[in-house]
Amino acid sequence: MTLLTEQILYKVIKKRPNQSHKGTYGRILIIGGTQQFGGAVIMNAIAAVHSGAGLVTVATDAANFTAIHSHLPEAMVVDFNDDLTPYIQTNDVILIGSGLGDRVDLVQTTFSAVSEKQVIIIDGSALTLSAEHHLTWPKGKLILTPHQMEWQRISGIAIAQQPSDALNLMARDKFIKKPVIVLKQFHTQIYTDNGIYELSIGGPYQATGGMGDTLAGIIAGFTAQFNVTTLSDTVLAAVYTHSAIADELAKTQYVTLPTQISQALPIFMKKYAN
Amino acid sequence: MTLLTEQILYKVIKKRPNQSHKGTYGRILIIGGTQQFGGAVIMNAIAAVHSGAGLVTVATDAANFTAIHSHLPEAMVVDFNDDLTPYIQTNDVILIGSGLGDRVDLVQTTFSAVSEKQVIIIDGSALTLSAEHHLTWPKGKLILTPHQMEWQRISGIAIAQQPSDALNLMARDKFIKKPVIVLKQFHTQIYTDNGIYELSIGGPYQATGGMGDTLAGIIAGFTAQFNVTTLSDTVLAAVYTHSAIADELAKTQYVTLPTQISQALPIFMKKYAN
Amino acid sequence: MTLLTEQILYKVIKKRPNQSHKGTYGRILIIGGTQQFGGAVIMNAIAAVHSGAGLVTVATDAANFTAIHSHLPEAMVVDFNDDLTPYIQTNDVILIGSGLGDRVDLVQTTFSAVSEKQVIIIDGSALTLSAEHHLTWPKGKLILTPHQMEWQRISGIAIAQQPSDALNLMARDKFIKKPVIVLKQFHTQIYTDNGIYELSIGGPYQATGGMGDTLAGIIAGFTAQFNVTTLSDTVLAAVYTHSAIADELAKTQYVTLPTQISQALPIFMKKYAN
């Protein structure tokens, strides 16, 4: 178990090359947000755009389009009841699951359409639906972001047993393509090809709805644009960034709202780019 | 009659325990907001989220969903014409009545479904409808937030007689389950199991539409998350916080808008957490 | 011709009495905003609320409700295709005309329903429609806010002749109930029962769409709440405030947006309350 430190930020967040364009920083497709949980994809997208993703498209219930554009004209939208296959195939990073409700059909379509080169981040309802429906995991580079109950559903490991790294590793080994697993808990643990990492920053001021959606959006934004090191390192940097910003805000705030964390991304990230 | 002071904030607002999650800080269901008065539930929810509630769901006219998410992707929404019973049963705090119009059916459904362990805050139209339709009060821990005319409707005590604590107490004693009553007026009085409290802060810069909706939202947020002391103390702290923030803003502002008060909650509350 | 100075603000803007409530600061009904010009009533309402009006209701095309609430949950809304008579009768100040398009029916209904005690501010399209359809002016306390072309339509005085105070006064004298006329131009002139006033502040940084809608909203907000002096004085103070804030913003800005002026109202007004 390695403790995550600020060093991961210096390793991952790099000054951008002059000769680059928005395609250089990745295309992200976010799939989620029933009408009831539309806020989830809004928070995904605010985080992804503020972390510096090149292009962000949100596939969601059409009822959410106006609220998305009210926050973020920078994002494009598509009705998740349209055929998403062409969208899935032309984006570099797919984030699926935040506020997705019971739309297992969308999870299946996505899992089928994702290719090996793509990054796919599986969050929230998509994790539960995958477990409940025994879906075959997609071919892409997998990132899972379960909280403990979701991990129990996927892995079969009861929450009480999850402190056992060995059990978690065994569950991870069963995946044909081993995922990066961000196991969200008091001290979030990240299982990677290079070992297990633990996050010791962050705090209870983050315990509010939408915090996980924001984390998923930052992971999407980071994996879309950073590639000088490994995918694992990039996820670690995203996880660290999310809580480091919360810690900064918490110096003066009793609670830290998800959207405040996203708004703080551009200034926070600047400090580490070199 | 006890004068409320800043001490109530030190007593109620506590540093959060490290090992906690959003469930620790409570689930709130807000029921209100016809299309015409949709702003009321938006202000409820902005206040609840900024005060640190774990999860906030707004049951309202579907016409209000986009405006809610434009302000607050952190909130979830549900159409108040759907069956709300499962939502009522799975939330810790129910706030009903802000901008509810004449929807007595929703008040009845809610009053029937609330259980003894839940906190129910009854505001605005729900108070008037309860009086007009002689509804049976719900089983939950009751908090009423009437202004003087609403209190007259509920208690039968004319506004001119309301300065009489004895009469107000008698009216309160008729409730099977004695409520915390926040009687909003020039110097707001709060009737509790531990006596009567009076608020001497706040001022006429608060005399603008939506101020009461914001107060109800802060009460919801506080009761959802704070429990080291009594429910009465928690309500007292919410009432004090609402006007103390207004007083701070009024040092530089002629009027203090409801949403400004909510935005100021995280920084204000930080000063008292220890 | 009297030059308007900052003194008018000290005369009109007063510290609020402690014993007051939102009713004390007036109920405003704003009627306007076809779908195409919906922004106009949004700017009316932002100005009215930020200037300290007690309660603001916007009667407009239902297509504008969500955008209004996205800016201003403090405002209530009503479909202007519903029967507005009960709304007109229960508000203290009626502002009609901003972005109203060709809805002469709404002008007629409003003019008929307004009573002598009410203040009615007639702006934008309502001025043109009144002239074109030879409507009978309403019974209320009239405030007209024409720009020069609108004044030509109402008075029959060509723009080239409008520098003649005598002609303008003659036109004003034809009204049974003499209105306060805010004749918007390079140096705006205000015709009142106490003489003609001229505004020498403000500047070309204000020359942007929506500036007049914001002025109308401030006039509504001021007339709803201030009554220690005459209605004329209150209008003068509103006109002065609008441009004085623009002048402050213009110290650092090339253009001053209407919504920025409204946002600045609470802090600006504080300086004059005593």
Added chain:
Amino acid sequence: MTLLTEQILYKVIKKRPNQSHKGTYGRILIIGGTQQFGGAVIMNAIAAVHSGAGLVTVATDAANFTAIHSHLPEAMVVDFNDDLTPYIQTNDVILIGSGLGDRVDLVQTTFSAVSEKQVIIIDGSALTLSAEHHLTWPKGKLILTPHQMEWQRISGIAIAQQPSDALNLMARDKFIKKPVIVLKQFHTQIYTDNGIYELSIGGPYQATGGMGDTLAGIIAGFTAQFNVTTLSDTVLAAVYTHSAIADELAKTQYVTLPTQISQALPIFMKKYAN
């Protein structure tokens, strides 16, 4: 090839004359924004309004109206499926193409209706559609804002050959009415009647979706209001302003969002007005 410097701002951005009104600063019609790409016209319009345009109307999918007004009540809206001819004829500057999808019919209508005195800015999809459908260019004063692939489609010059000024000039010479061409790339080049200019400021922090829509909006705002020098100079100043603001923001931010650039316009422009 002339290097663009800050001097162009002093040359173009002038203190406004006192005797002026919103008509003095131009009427802009923005045509674009299918439902999916609605954010594009929002960013056009935010940029145009903040740069000081007198009046801005957005012709777009009606689904985008609420999001536009949530950002910008200062803008007017019209359904782009209505007959746009009267709107095209009564505006001074037409900006067409941002997020326009495959709506070649709108490009054709616009190109036919534009008169010689009008400025027409052709952006995004309108460029691609013009090339694909071999449309006849409109009679107005043309400004094209292609990125390299769009320029390839229009000119037939492959991206690899575009460093050749001679080829680009030859392509430009084929236009009956020679356009100002803003060829967006690492160092953006602007082809004008007075020679070729190159932008050496700006950076990769701008590589995010919507940056071009914002540039198009600033060009619209500048050409609508500035006319003391040539149209070419005005475009050059707009291009310089866009990246100069990004450079300022990038001193403290890792990425610079399009809407942040627009928000900064009024303060930035003030520094150059004399």
